[in-house]
Amino acid sequence: MTTSDRRLWTRHELLVAFGLYCQMPFGKLHAANPKVKHFAALLGRTPSALAMKLTNIASLDPAVTTTGRKGLTGASAADRRMWVEMQNDWRRFAAESEEAIESIANNAAPIASADDLAPEEREYGGRDIPVQTTARLGQRFFRRAVLSAYNYRCCITGLAVPALLIASHIVPWRDDQSNRLNPRNGLALSALHDRAFDLGFITVDENLSVRVSREGAGASDRFYADALLRYEGQQIALPEKFPPDEHFLAYHRSHVFLDSL
Structure with missing residues (x-):
């Protein structure tokens, strides 16, 4: 030494x-x-x-x-x-x-x-x-x-192309200033699934499984079915560190997920 x-x-x-x-x-x-x-x-x-x-x-x-x-x-x-x-x-x-x-x-x-x-x-x-x-x-x-907590993989799809991944906020950036940079307020998602999560088309339930909204015309769209509905009920891949906070996930289910609004 x-x-x-x-x-x-x-x-x-x-x-x-x-x-x-x-x-x-x-x-x-x-x-x-x-x-x-x-x-x-x-x-x-x-x-x-x-x-x-x-x-x-x-x-x-x-x-x-x-x-x-x-x-x-x-x-x-x-x-x-x-x-x-x-x-x-x-x-x-x-x-x-x-x-x-x-x-x-x-x-x-x-x-x-x-x-x-x-x-x-x-x-x-x-x-x-x-x-x-x-x-x-x-x-x-x-x-x-x-x-890095998710080893640079989308926690829903497993996509491992860093340039196509987003550190997605669970509680939206605008809604909780104090937790904007808290890694437990984040999920690693593909760009598509980040957008779907942000708009409330998908969420994560209390068992850390994906829920997909069936509201709107998207539910009858073939691509919507292939890209989103196919993951209904699938558990997300858990991170090595900074697991998503259940309080943040509950907020997303209540205030962002379309089927709850």
Whole structure:
């Protein structure tokens, strides 16, 4: 272990680590991951040290521990405080963590491999990147956190083409400002199913199964049947982290789903 590995983690470094944890699939929180190597170098730490921090963070995540998966058990008091801070104010955390990541990444070379990011998000260099607004940083965080939790697959169809996937809000953006950037208010959906979900043609019931509206002319349309009705009663694929909050799903069923209006 190097001297840099023994020093205490600063708040800035923790914001980077927690941001990376939120935006990486659980199975990639290891020292051999090129993304872990890349950011470890930027932080002046070893890949093993950053991977250890990420797995310590995982030990605080009920979505991970309740499924039998385990992180390390060395989470610090500072880790626990940031976990609570993150859960209590996703909007602030998303902006601060993205700003921390950008601040160390802007002058660095691109990652050698970033297959867990959508194509338009794979550039970490500082070349001609415009100044991002807080809102833009938050939206980027939400997209990456939600899609990585579902391993970049649509939770209904299994589509695994990142450019065709949307981090869809369960409670619409306009209806709940405090949870706009909460990853538990998101589902990974294909562009078509995101639109159908947003307009209330589909929803997810209390058993995490798809319900499809039969209201309107769409129900008699062949494509509607093939693209939507065929998934009636099918359980969505569950994410590794940030499972959809039942309160948000209940809101969608009551206030968005067409058959409830």
